[in-house]
C-alpha cells in the first residue's frame with residue numbers, strides 16, 4: 001500500500017513538516033509513505049495559466065496522488081483556517097479533469113500548532129474544501145497536536161504519547177483504505 005503526504009507549511013523548521021517526516025516510521029507495516037513536493041512548487045492559481053496549459057508541477061502532483069492508495073494532509077492553521085499555499089494546491093488539483101486525483105481518494109488529516117487547539121479549526125475548514133473535491137476523508141480518530149513546541153524539537157517528535165497517538169491513527173487509516181478498496 002502506498003500513501004503520499006501533502007504538507008501545508010513551507011517553513012524550514014515547520015512542526016507539521018516534522019510530523020510528516022515521522023509518518024514513514026510510524027505507519028503500519030507494508031505501507032510506503034512518501035512526501036509530495038512542496039505546495040510552494042505550484043504557482044498561484046490563475047485561470048490564464050490554466051488556459052495556456054496545466055503547469056507541470058500540478059500535473060505531476062496530481063499523478064502522484066492518483067497513483068497512491070491514500071493521501072495524508074499535514075497542515076498548520078492560519079487565522080482559523082487552511083494556509084493559503086495548501087488551499088492553492090487543492091484549487092489547482094481540483095482543475096485536473098481527467099482522472100480527478102482526489103475523487104474518492106482515502107484521505108487523512110493531521111495538524112500541529114503551538115496553540116491549545118492543535119489546528120482543529122483548520123481541519124474543519126479543510127474537510128469542507130475536501131467535500132468539493134469528493135475526497136473520502138476519514139472521520140475518526142482525529143489527530144490535532146497541540147503545544148507542538150513542547151512535543152517536537154529539532155524537527156523530530158520527542159513526545160512518545162504523540163508518536164503512539166499518530167501511530168494508532170495511521171493503523172486506523174490503513175483499515176479505512178482497505179475497506180474502501
Ligand code: FNR
Pocket residue numbers: 009010011013014015016017075076077078079080081112113114115116117118119
Ligand atoms: C498562525 N498560527 C496559528 N495557530 C493556530 O493554532 N491558530 C491560528 O489561527 C493561527 N494563525 C496563524 C496565522 C499565521 C499567518 C501564522 C504565520 C501563524 C501559528 C502557527 O500554528 C505556528 O506558526 C505554527 O508553527 C505553524 O506551523 P508550522 O510552520 O510550524 O508547521
